[in-house]
Amino acid sequence: MTQTEQIPAEAVIHNACILDGEPATFAEETADTWIAIAQGTVTARGRGDGWRDRAASARGDVVDAAGGFVAPAFVDIHCHGAGGASAEDGAEAIDAILDVHRAHGTGRLALSFVSDTVDGLCRSLRAGAGLVRERAMVMGLHAEGPFLSPDFKGAHAPEVLTSPTPGAAEAILEAADGTLAQITIAPELPGALDAIGRFTAAGVRVAVGHTAADFELTAAAFDAGASILTHAFNAMPGIHHRAPGPVLAAVEAEHVTVELINDGVHVAGPVARMLHELVPGRLALITDAMAATGLHDGSYHLGSLPVEVKDSVARLVTPDGSPGAIAGSTLTMDEAVKRAVAEVGLSPFDAVQAASLTPLRAVGGVLEAGDSLHAAGGTVDAGSLLAPGMPADLLLFNEDMSIRSMRT
Structure with missing residues (x-):
């Protein structure tokens, strides 16, 4: 074969x-x-x-x-695009995204949307909700923003970042119509802890990410119902011996699943190994893949921001032409699993669990006899x-x- x-x-x-x-x-x-x-x-x-x-x-x-x-086929709970297309491109582009990831072993994925205005995100979620119902491979939606820290924005447009309000939360829930698998929130923003409670009550898994929060505030977010850490170590404070930060808050909260972009760029191998040892059974491999995945180096976009891919690494284009922040990845799940075994030192069993059952559980996936897999609630x-x-x-x-x- x-x-x-x-x-x-x-x-x-x-x-x-x-x-x-x-x-x-x-x-x-x-x-x-x-x-x-x-x-x-x-x-x-x-x-x-x-x-x-x-x-x-x-x-x-x-x-x-x-x-x-x-x-089992892989489950990717954080995926922005592939094949030249992004989640925001809607039904016209979805097959390009799914074809690339399917060819690399992914059986189901959550479509991730980068930060937009609340109105813009709601438009994307309405279109995405239809894809969840029409495409068995799309198990749910992920809103990565706009409730993110401007200090740890990564590849998110700063002008659309905002604090969560009760009205915004209700609008997002209504637009997604039961298909929102997870939403990433920075818990230090005004109204964030209340928003975490509202989304959690609606069956949405809340992730802490793109945040300046310290250990104590992150722990409070997890106590309020948040249950995922968005791409650990990226777009958040690291671990310091007097300031343990969000990663160790996730380690201490045993209900929290920790995402890892295991491409050898976002997180170094020894750090990935340490993370696996700290959260056994709670590590979820993700791609954070953007439109260039499955294609060649060159110029692309992530949301509204221009991106240049060189040597398969995606970075924002800055006004002076210097390399900007890492902008998603061109990773596929099979490569993430292979690296987990060969470079990080996971057993084949642990690597596969981190790419299938663990992420599925993280977003409350439902797997039934026949061919039915859905997220949210x-x-x-x-x-x-x-x-x-x-x-x-x-x-x-x-x-x-x-x-x-x-x-x-």
């Missing part, structure tokens, strides 16, 4: 190591497990030679994993994404964690 070849709709995959399940119940990473799929659903899985009887009675193909890994009760009855959205890896084939 080639890297992008599709696994047959009906198949038995054997001689595999299935990277799926709760850590306490997961067996050693040995290639003696098998999984059977039919009509888009996992029908059975087991260990040893049981696959032979299943293969003999089934009509599908038999796939020898050759000692490789089988894992739900929970994931299953400890396994590839248990019998679950959607057969899966990836087959080579031993080096490159994707051999997929079914998404």
Whole structure:
């Protein structure tokens, strides 16, 4: 099989190591497990030679994993675009975004919108809500702003940044119409803690990010209901021995999921390793991908801001031509997972969990039998994404964690 070849709709995959399940119940990473799929659903899985009887009675193909890994398709909860298109471009551009990320192993994603005026964001959310209903791969929406700190704005237009008001919160909730998976808020802004409570009450996961908040204020935001840290270490104070900052506040709050852009640029490998060790089971790999993802170096936009991509690193274009702030990434989830194993030192199991079950849980994703996955207002009760009855959205890896084939 080639890297992008599709696994047959009906198949038995054997001689595999299935990277799926709760850590306490997961067996050693040995290639003696098998999984059977039919009509888009996992029908059975087991260990040893049981696959032979299943293969003999089934009509599908038999796939020898050759000692490789089988894992759930990736879930990316922070993705702005790809293929020359951005989330703000609406229905006309959505297929370009989805095609790129699907080809790199992502089965579901949340469309992320950069900061805009509240009215502009609401227009984008109304269009995005339709995409959630029309495209199974779009599991929800993410508003990254405009309730962000001007001191840690990153690649967000400063003129649209504002503090949350009750009216703005209600307008955003109405526009998203139940499809808002998460919203990023800087908790030091006036009205932020009240807004966190309102969004949380509506079933939206609130993320702390693009913030100047100290440890205590970030902890207060998590106490108020926030449950995600937006791209840890980026657009926030770092860790200081007398000023622990937002990252360690997230470490101390055990209900908080910590996002990581694992492209080797946003966060250095040793720091990413430390973060994984500090929040075991709570690390979510994200791409923060922008329009250049899947394309070449050159000139692009992130929201209203011009971006230049050089050596696959996206940075804002400054008036004097000097490199500006990092502007999203050109990362794909398969590269994030491969780096997590090869450079950060995660086990294949931990890397896959950080790219599938953990982010899904972070946004309250709902995964059901058949092929239904949605965000906002739900929970994931299953400890396994590839248990019998679950959607057969899966990836087959080579031993080096490159994707051999997929079914998404």
